Amino acid sequence: MSLFTHSLKELQSLLQAKEIRVADxxxxxxxxxxEVDDTVSAFLTLNExxxxxxxQLLDEKLVKGEATGPLFGMPIGIxxxxxxxxxxxxCASKILENFDPIYDxxxxxxxxxxxxVTIGKLNMDEFAMGSSNENSAFKTVRNPWNPEYVPGGSSxxxxxxxxxxxxxxxxxxxxxxxxxxxxxxxxxxGMKPTYGRVSRFGLVAFASSLDQIGPVTNNVEDNAxxxxxxxxxxxxxxxxxxxxVPKFSEALTxxxxxxxIAVPKEYLGEGVGEExxxxxxxxxxxxxxxxxxxxxVSLPHSKYALATYYLLSSSEASANLARFDGVRYxxxxxxxxxxxxMYKNTRAEGFGDEVKxxxxxxxxxxxxxxxxxxxxKAQQVRTLIKKDFEDVFESYDVIxxxxxxxxxxxxxxxxxxPLTMYANDILTIPVNLAGVPGLSLPCGLSQQxxxxxxxxxxxxxxxxxxxxxxxxxxxxxxxxxKKPQL
Numbered sequence: 001m002s003l004f005t006h007s008l009k010e011l012q013s014l015l016q017a018k019e020i021r022v023a024d025x026x027x028x029x030x031x032x033x034x035e036v037d038d039t040v041s042a043f044l045t046l047n048e049x050x051x052x053x054x055x056q057l058l059d060e061k062l063v064k065g066e067a068t069g070p071l072f073g074m075p076i077g078i079x080x081x082x083x084x085x086x087x088x089x090x091c092a093s094k095i096l097e098n099f100d101p102i103y104d105x106x107x108x109x110x111x112x113x114x115x116x117v118t119i120g121k122l123n124m125d126e127f128a129m130g131s132s133n134e135n136s137a138f139k140t141v142r143n144p145w146n147p148e149y150v151p152g153g154s155s156x157x158x159x160x161x162x163x164x165x166x167x168x169x170x171x172x173x174x175x176x177x178x179x180x181x182x183x184x185x186x187x188x189x190g191m192k193p194t195y196g197r198v199s200r201f202g203l204v205a206f207a208s209s210l211d212q213i214g215p216v217t218n219n220v221e222d223n224a225x226x227x228x229x230x231x232x233x234x235x236x237x238x239x240x241x242x243x244x245v246p247k248f249s250e251a252l253t254x255x256x257x258x259x260x261i262a263v264p265k266e267y268l269g270e271g272v273g274e275e276x277x278x279x280x281x282x283x284x285x286x287x288x289x290x291x292x293x294x295x296x297v298s299l300p301h302s303k304y305a306l307a308t309y310y311l312l313s314s315s316e317a318s319a320n321l322a323r324f325d326g327v328r329y330x331x332x333x334x335x336x337x338x339x340x341x342m343y344k345n346t347r348a349e350g351f352g353d354e355v356k357x358x359x360x361x362x363x364x365x366x367x368x369x370x371x372x373x374x375x376x377k378a379q380q381v382r383t384l385i386k387k388d389f390e391d392v393f394e395s396y397d398v399i400x401x402x403x404x405x406x407x408x409x410x411x412x413x414x415x416x417x418p419l420t421m422y423a424n425d426i427l428t429i430p431v432n433l434a435g436v437p438g439l440s441l442p443c444g445l446s447q448q449x450x451x452x453x454x455x456x457x458x459x460x461x462x463x464x465x466x467x468x469x470x471x472x473x474x475x476x477x478x479x480x481x482k483k484p485q486l
């Protein structure tokens with residue numbers, strides 16, 4: 001039995017009782033990676049030497065009986081768009097294939113302070129642009145439940161590594177559903193916190209007004225512990241919010257009597273598969289039996305969310321990705337005789353098709369003559385989408401619906417049809433546009449034996465209520481206990 005089938009609390013008590021060492025956890029992680037990662041392809045870079053040294057230092061602390069916290073000694077994987085000092089960070093792009101950062105992201109510093117061990121960097125869609133993890137410049141991540149299927153994206157490596165038991169938990173980033181959608185496809189728990197709850201300093205920017213770092217774990221309790229560790233205001237990030245960080249783990253009371261749930265009819269309407277719909281309706285029955293009530297509501301502007309998102313995120317990406325030009329760091333084209341060719345060829349050779357597609361779309365939306373028609377209009381619609389959520393939250397505690405319209409699809413099935421691929425995020429994108437928190441947790445399996453995800457959306461900075469509902473549901477069902485057979 002793998003050590004990683006235990007929860008955080010259980011592993012902590014084994015450590016404190018000296019039944020296991022931190023070194024054992026690290027070795028268990030690398031052993032599992034060597035067994036399954038040829039199939040899953042979740043990791044891009046391993047930090048073996050650094051992790052073993054770190055484990056030794058932590059074990060010495062343990063022997064001395066020095067204070068430890070809930071995350072002490074735990075192996076973690078970090079998505080490859082979060083910078084890590086002296087550990088290669090590529091964003092799964094050729095243009096950063098040789099980039100070794102000289103500093104740590106704020107979340108990485110916080111995790112090191114909490115005593116975690118960085119096992120390695122996780123595969124993803126290039127620059128976090130994609131919903132299937134097929135846009136990585138290096139290799140395609142596979143779904144541990146069935147390697148013929150995608151794990152979701154862009155944090156596909158983060159979700160697959162947890163589902164495959166390679167690490168206990170991981171960090172991902174979510175711009176339009178990039179934590180929640182892979183969490184749903186791989187049958188794990190993924191949280192996108194409120195925009196501003198977690199510092200973005202050291203996260204390689206895709207769309208700065210939408211990006212958020214969040215935790216991916218096996219269960220709700222571990223997720224709450226991990227989010228506690230990475231939250232908080234950061235002077236290095238002007239968008240991080242100066243609000244108190246509650247103890248999310250204390251919200252897991254299991255008591256949801258009197259809780260008011262809103263279920264948007266748009267989330268169970270056209271384009272959402274029967275399996276996803278039915279699993280949500282079954283989940284609502286469970287929550288009803290625990291004393292919650294639910295009603296159907298409307299988020300009328302959600303139908304414009306997809307178009308709004310791709311205009312805004314691509315516009316921000318076109319500005320953010322201008323820094324990758326081969327001048328100061330990263331890949332530089334050898335096929336250039338002058339400065340202009342160096343810029344052109346570096347970017348043509350360094351970026352993949354999806355990234356180029358979005359840079360071009362964004363540059364067009366921001367160009368003079370089109371700015372008002374596209375970018376400005378999309379910002380106005382975003383305000384309407386945010387208002388829809390605020391109106392619903394005046395009367396309800398949480399919003400519940402499916403995380404994705406369907407279970408995972410086959411590798412290569414949608415690569416030729418970007419618009420169908422984009423539609424996978426139709427239920428997660430509105431949450432990012434509104435800046436509210438959302439969590440995905442397992443709520444059943446499809447006929448093919450692939451996981452389905454339940455999405456719980458909360459008010460701004462009210463992650464505690466989301467965790468309370470998710471934990472109550474998890475305790476009342478056994479969906480989270482089902483694991484892929486790799």
